[in-house]
Amino acid sequence: MNSRIEVFLGDITTLHVDVVVNAANPSLMGGGGVDGAIHRAAGPALLEACKVVRQQQGECAPGQAVITLAGDLPAKAVIHTVGPVWHGGEHHEARILEEAYRNSLNLAAANGYHSLAFPAIGTGVYGYPRAAAAEIAVNTVSDYLTRKPLPERVYFVCYDEENARLYKRLLTQRGQET
Numbered sequence: 001m002n003s004r005i006e007v008f009l010g011d012i013t014t015l016h017v018d019v020v021v022n023a024a025n026p027s028l029m030g031g032g033g034v035d036g037a038i039h040r041a042a043g044p045a046l047l048e049a050c051k052v053v054r055q056q057q058g059e060c061a062p063g064q065a066v067i068t069l070a071g072d073l074p075a076k077a078v079i080h081t082v083g084p085v086w087h088g089g090e091h092h093e094a095r096i097l098e099e100a101y102r103n104s105l106n107l108a109a110a111n112g113y114h115s116l117a118f119p120a121i122g123t124g125v126y127g128y129p130r131a132a133a134a135e136i137a138v139n140t141v142s143d144y145l146t147r148k149p150l151p152e153r154v155y156f157v158c159y160d161e162e163n164a165r166l167y168k169r170l171l172t173q174r175g176q177e178t
């Protein structure tokens, strides 16, 4: 049993966690979906911080992650990661999605953060099938937490009940109550 993982149904921008993960695009300049919601709630300071990262490091490749301040969000930091665009599953989509989760966890741990919230990366505009994406999310995070002390607590934030049920079922199957 791994009580370090929890499913939360609702808006990720409301969470009082150390780190909120954003499902961004390579430009880091904002967009729709959860990216738009996070930028709206965080205010203009977030876009300014993203511009600085962009100037220093260029675009954020799919599977990579970068960290910024969180502006007006209750969180302390935002980790921006980029999921794969779904092209049918034969274009390294699974590996890229796994990397997006793992690099976000590594970055949070490297910065000493204790709690982190993930949206369902890639499953909106980018078109990754929900069940397959949830399986990768649950497996990658569970495996990571069995090996590492930080982050202590991870939330899978689901925007609708169907997705929340999916995550809960997968976590129960792995013997990881939430």
Ligand code: AR6
Pocket (backbone or CB within 6 Å): 010, 011, 012, 013, 023, 024, 025, 030, 031, 032, 033, 034, 035, 036, 037, 038, 083, 119, 120, 121, 122, 123, 124, 125, 126, 127, 128, 157, 158, 159
């Ligand atoms: N809180 C939690 N989850 C949310 C919220 C929210 N406020 N809003 C949406 N979701 P998407 P992607 C869920 O499209 O597929 C952007 O334009 C949503 O229901 O946000 O990785 C970026 O700039 C879905 O389950 O991300 C990129 O261009 C999940 O978040 C592109 O979309 C992810 O959907 C990235 O596409």
